[in-house]
Amino acid sequence: MTDTLTRIALARRPKGLPEPEDFSFETSALPEVSVGNVLVAVTHLSLDPYMRGRMDDVKSYAPSVEIGGTMTGQGVGRVIASKAEGFTEGDLVTGMTGWTSHAVLPATELRKLDDSLPPSTALGVLGMPGFTGWVGLKEFGRPKAGQTLVVGAATGPVGSMVGQLAKAAGMRTVAVAGGPEKCKLAVETYGFDAAIDHRAYADAGALRAALAEAAPDGVDIYWENVGGKLLEAVIPLMNVGGRIPVCGMIAWYTGLDGDGSDRLPALWRSVLVKRLSVNGMIVFDHWGRFPEFVSEVTPMVANKHIAYLEDVAKGLENAPKAFISMLQGGNTGKQIVAL
Amino acid sequence: MTDTLTRIALARRPKGLPEPEDFSFETSALPEVSVGNVLVAVTHLSLDPYMRGRMDDVKSYAPSVEIGGTMTGQGVGRVIASKAEGFTEGDLVTGMTGWTSHAVLPATELRKLDDSLPPSTALGVLGMPGFTGWVGLKEFGRPKAGQTLVVGAATGPVGSMVGQLAKAAGMRTVAVAGGPEKCKLAVETYGFDAAIDHRAYADAGALRAALAEAAPDGVDIYWENVGGKLLEAVIPLMNVGGRIPVCGMIAWYTGLDGDGSDRLPALWRSVLVKRLSVNGMIVFDHWGRFPEFVSEVTPMVANKHIAYLEDVAKGLENAPKAFISMLQGGNTGKQIVAL
Known part of the structure; x- marks a missing residue:
């Protein structure tokens, strides 16, 4: 067991x-554990698109990371x-x-697994x-x-959950993803x-024509992970009474x-004419339903009724590279770092 | 009693x-009345912003008016x-x-008053x-x-209903209107x-500063009648959990x-970060609640708990002029044509 902490x-x-x-590696001695607290050796770290937003110094739903501060994120590890009462060495926690x-x-901020x-x-x-996919849907x-459901970033961990749950609910499901391999995976x-491989279409108009073919009865739910060209393409295909959960906009995190x-104006006109229901969602507002999610979905994962994929980068030192690659769509499944 | 019908x-x-x-006046003999039908002599005609949309040849929630077809609209008149059973000469209908x-x-398409x-x-x-204001709110x-509520076109028949009902519900209400007289009327x-007189502010930024002062705790409901500069001004002031019923966008009916x-991108980001709920609404979807509205609001109007104003143009020949003026904000209250 090392006695050095390394953080990014x-x-x-x-x-x-x-x-x-944009990242620096900092080392220090392992911190002391005060009463009520637990020291965790991290084994797996999650990389998620929302972290890009935390790197900016703008008001958002959560505070920015300070310069010199540790990049935020969820991890799994061993105590x-x-x-703290109820936690002992060797426990698996997140x-x-x-x-x-x-x-x-x-x-109080740890959950045992x-x-x-x-x-x-x-x-x-x-x-x-x-959970984001489950509760937002x-x-x-x-x-x-x-x-009919359309979801962008469809092979990502949110999109693939949304697609599988919508399919289980009897919907026609249309994936939008980057590249033929991800499209194959989606199906x-x-x-x-x-x-639909969005990279195969130069502009929103061409992408829209492909979507119209894949969604011949129009689109009732557009799950927004992406923004940009896909949003522009899908809006005119929305049916009256359509729903747009706005969960992310990865196309706009790093540029326009x-x-x-x-x-x-065109978006707003569609909202009115099609009576769309557009709802911004941040998963942190919904934690109260997390236990319901875990108990409903854990057996579906165990039974393989819900499939999932992970991309695992090895070593904390590779986290920045994996993160940058993920923001460019370089990952296939949920991006994990194994320490 | 004339035996000539004049239509626009x-x-x-x-x-x-x-x-x-863009309008023509057409005359013809009074039509025959077949079984199940009623002949009405119109005494009052309603002019509404939505009619501008019907003049365009684009897909919307209701069919366009054909070239040569009568301009659509609601009227009141005497039988x-x-x-038809239940209707006799002299009945007041709409x-x-x-x-x-x-x-x-x-x-079946008439209601007795x-x-x-x-x-x-x-x-x-x-x-x-x-009813639009009542049901949408x-x-x-x-x-x-x-x-806090912000409503544009606040002295119009929808905006004034929304403002008065929101005030009765205990909200702080902020009107946006064109010109000092309408602002006085609003208060x-x-x-x-x-x-707030939107004409006093050159751009969205200046309008936003005035709104921020009038809504020091931010905006929880933005009732959208207007679009354009006002929408751009208000979006950054929305509070988390804010609601935007999208009812119209008069600023965008006639140009950009x-x-x-x-x-x-900025709008979409706000929808996400503030978890806004944006809902397009068309009153025709909600007719089922019309009787509830009439029974709830009629006494409020009779008791003068709900105020209203009408601008009355005299004579059918003046309907086009009154309509064009209304689209430019030339009216103060609900625009009526008295025949």
């Missing part, structure tokens, strides 16, 4: 896509020292460890991304049998009825797209 | 703001001939007469505009005491807590505003 700090605020130089080899956390499924599932299919998507692994003209 | 037809499709030459001196309508309130109230405060605005007649840059 925000060295400077990125413009657009982060660069390796190596505990001064919590907001940050990008670090070790973390001291209050016991059992060992029946791989520990990393607590970061993906049974963690925040899976229930609360704002309101799936109906016979209707073969996640059971989408159709998959489009020809620069104002697309707001 | 769509002569050509306007570009932007309609012109008098002058009836071949229905979708169109812009015309006389109309034959199926009895009593004579206790002025007949024109059935077109405004107790008609479609009043209940379904999508969800007023809460202590929160003195409709009881808004503050009123802004500096031409793409305002969609």
